[in-house]
Amino acid sequence: MSKTQPKKGAADIGGDAAGPVDTLDHGMKFWERQANGLRSVMQLIKLIRTDELRRAAEDLGDQYAKLEYFERTTSALRTVLIEKGFITEQELTAKMAEVRARFDVPRKKELPVRKQGAKR
Amino acid sequence: MTAPALSGSRQQGAAPLPSTYTPAPGHRFKVGDRVVVKIRFPPGHRRTPRYIRGKTGAIERICGAFANPEELAYGFDGEPKKVLYRVRFLQKDVWPAYRGPARDLIELEIFEHWLELAEG
Amino acid sequence: MSKHTHDYYARKKQGHGHDHDHGDHAPGEERDEGPPSDYEIMSRAMQELLEEKGVITAEQVRRRMELFEEELPYRGSRVVAHAWADPEFRKRLLADGKAAVAEFGIDMEADRLIAVENTPDAHNVIVCTLCSCYPRSLLGMPPTWYKSTNYRSRVVFEPRAVLKEFGTVLPDHVTVRVHDSNADMRYVVIPMRPQGTEGWSEERLAEILTRDTLVGVTVPRVEK
Numbered sequence: 001m002s003k004t005q006p007k008k009g010a011a012d013i014g015g016d017a018a019g020p021v022d023t024l025d026h027g028m029k030f031w032e033r034q035a036n037g038l039r040s041v042m043q044l045i046k047l048i049r050t051d052e053l054r055r056a057a058e059d060l061g062d063q064y065a066k067l068e069y070f071e072r073t074t075s076a077l078r079t080v081l082i083e084k085g086f087i088t089e090q091e092l093t094a095k096m097a098e099v100r101a102r103f104d105v106p107r108k109k110e111l112p113v114r115k116q117g118a119k120r
Numbered sequence: 121m122t123a124p125a126l127s128g129s130r131q132q133g134a135a136p137l138p139s140t141y142t143p144a145p146g147h148r149f150k151v152g153d154r155v156v157v158k159i160r161f162p163p164g165h166r167r168t169p170r171y172i173r174g175k176t177g178a179i180e181r182i183c184g185a186f187a188n189p190e191e192l193a194y195g196f197d198g199e200p201k202k203v204l205y206r207v208r209f210l211q212k213d214v215w216p217a218y219r220g221p222a223r224d225l226i227e228l229e230i231f232e233h234w235l236e237l238a239e240g
Numbered sequence: 241m242s243k244h245t246h247d248y249y250a251r252k253k254q255g256h257g258h259d260h261d262h263g264d265h266a267p268g269e270e271r272d273e274g275p276p277s278d279y280e281i282m283s284r285a286m287q288e289l290l291e292e293k294g295v296i297t298a299e300q301v302r303r304r305m306e307l308f309e310e311e312l313p314y315r316g317s318r319v320v321a322h323a324w325a326d327p328e329f330r331k332r333l334l335a336d337g338k339a340a341v342a343e344f345g346i347d348m349e350a351d352r353l354i355a356v357e358n359t360p361d362a363h364n365v366i367v368c369t370l371c372s373c374y375p376r377s378l379l380g381m382p383p384t385w386y387k388s389t390n391y392r393s394r395v396v397f398e399p400r401a402v403l404k405e406f407g408t409v410l411p412d413h414v415t416v417r418v419h420d421s422n423a424d425m426r427y428v429v430i431p432m433r434p435q436g437t438e439g440w441s442e443e444r445l446a447e448i449l450t451r452d453t454l455v456g457v458t459v460p461r462v463e464k
Contacts, residue, residue: 006161008170014369014420015171015215018393021405023457025383029272031280036381037305038287041296044304044349054371055165055193069372069387071279078282084195087289095285096278103276137339140352140425167423169369171396183352186424204423206354211418215397221412226396229423 010064011057032070039077052080142184144203147232153179154238155207157230165193168234176238177209180227188231203232313380314446315346316428316454321445323355324433330357337428341378348377356419357430358459363414364429365403365456367395368421375426379451386455396420406457429456436462 028036042048056076057064064072081087149155159174167189182205187198211224218224272280290296319341323330333340337353353375356364368374369392374382385391395402399416403409410416419427431453437445448460 006163009166011370012166012170013389013393014169014367014396016389016393018390021385021388021391021394021402023385023406025385027384028381031272031276031283033305033309034287034301035279035283036308037301038283038290038296040304040308041300042290045296045300047295049192051165051189051192051198052195054189057371058165065389069384070283071277074279074283074286077286081286081290086293086295087286091289092282092285095289096281099281099285099288100276103281137336137342138348140336140338140354167370169420169422171369183423183425189423204425206425211397211416218397220398220400220416223415224399224417225415226418226420228420229425231423 009058010061011054028070035070035074035077039073042077047086048077048080048084052083053077056080056083140183142186142201144182144185147182147185147203149179149182149203149205149232149235149237151179151181155179155205155230155235156238157207158234158236160234165190168230169228171214172209172228172230173234175209175214177207177213180206180208183229204229205232205235207235308376308380312376312378313451315377316375316379316451317446317449318442319344319346319378320428320430320449320454321442323430324437324445325442330430333430346378348375351375351377351426352424353378353428354419354425355428355430356417358432358456360432361413361415362417363410363456363459364417364419364427365395365399366419366421366427366429367392369393369396370422373421373426375428378426378428379454383451383455385457403457406452408458428454431456431460434460434462 039048039053043050053073053076056079057072059079060067060072060075063075067075078092082089082092154176155178156176157168157173161170161173182203185201185203188202189198192198206227207230208225208227210222211218211220211226212222214226276284287296287298287301291298319333322344323333329340329344332343333355334357337355338348338351340355341348341353358364366374367386372382372387374386376382391402396418399418400410403416421427431449433445434448437448448462450458450460452458453460
């Protein structure tokens with residue numbers, strides 16, 4: 001009989017040794033508030049479930065510990081939206097390229113141009 | 121948004137207030153029962169943290185019956201509902217190296233299918 | 241209130257909004273500083289796709305963002321201030337949190353609330369070790385520390401050491417009760433009402449019931 005337990009879920013961290021808590025609340029960046037708003041709407045109109053998002057985040061495996069909170073939740077939302085057929089990977093890749101171009105992210109070290117009131 | 125402070129009596133014909141709790145017909149355990157959390161390591165989405173598996177505590181309250189998150193996470197409807205309990209543990213019974221006072225507690229919610237009556 | 245308060249929303253209310261750690265913006269500004277990360281781009285792209293497909297509207301998202309920023313963070317302190325002021329309401333809040341809050345006029349949507357009270361013998365602290373479950377409909381978004389892996393990992397097995405990091409030291413005769421919010425329930429702490437608040441209005445009481453006191457990592461203080 002095996003003496004080792006199955007690998008712990010990525011989110012099952014209660015009791016793990018860890019460092020000091022950064023006790024300052026850093027609030028949310030604008031994009032994080034947008035990400036939260038998006039998730040919240042999708043749950044409110046019952047198109048996705050919290051349980052599905054949690055499971056998708058847990059399935060990040062080794063990535064889980066490497067990502068920040070909203071990076072995890074955004075990855076999880078991506079997984080669930082594709083799973084349920086709301087969007088496809090190809091559509092998302094194309095749209096991300098479009099959004100990236102709109103942000104006018106430079107390749108050189110220049111200040112990025114901010115477009116106020118850009119059409120979304 | 122503030123509401124007038126109601127004294128506890130409600131207007132006639134008012135809709136019933138929503139409740140934290142739901143009915144749990146046929147619940148297996150009662151408040152005060154000593155229960156032990158099963159030692160199982162099923163893969164996938166579980167809401168019973170590893171640190172509490174195998175530990176013995178007491179039923180603190182019956183929360184009600186809820187759709188099973190282990191199934192909701194995968195797009196099932198989680199029916200039939202499972203009874204959810206709050207279970208109270210002494211910290212020293214959970215962590216062998218717990219350094220705080222002997223009476224410190226940890227309380228969490230455990231689904232009925234993860235619990236057995238403790239021996240003795 | 242001390243400028244060292246950990247509470248983002250308390251600081252925001254006081255107007256200490258302009259440190260570098262968060263993205264407070266004047267109305268009309270829609271970006272954070274610096275180039276967007278892949279995740280920001282991903283999140284915006286997902287929203288745009290869903291809008292284009294008619295699944296959601298930008299207005300729906302905007303309204304949720306506004307709710308989370310302008311309304312939700314301030315509800316909890318009002319509810320608990322009312323519990324301090326009205327012993328019968330306090331009993332009802334402890335008996336059935338969701339019902340009492342509904343009676344108070346607040347719709348907690350899907351959240352199911354359990355209120356736990358601090359006493360001279362017991363201090364409560366809340367965590368969600370598995371993710372970040374939190375009574376969002378009562379307190380808004382959880383603080384960054386609540387979602388951090390260090391808090392989630394450690395507060396269950398060394399709560400007193402973690403509380404100390406927040407400046408909260410509890411004597412040994414006070415039992416610490418950690419609540420791991422791991423399933424359908426959500427929690428709010430009813431702190432002990434400090435001396436020196438006799439006769440205060442509920443509005444004034446709410447001001448010392450900062451979000452951190454309602455999660456249990458600090459206790460309310462009366463500033464001299």
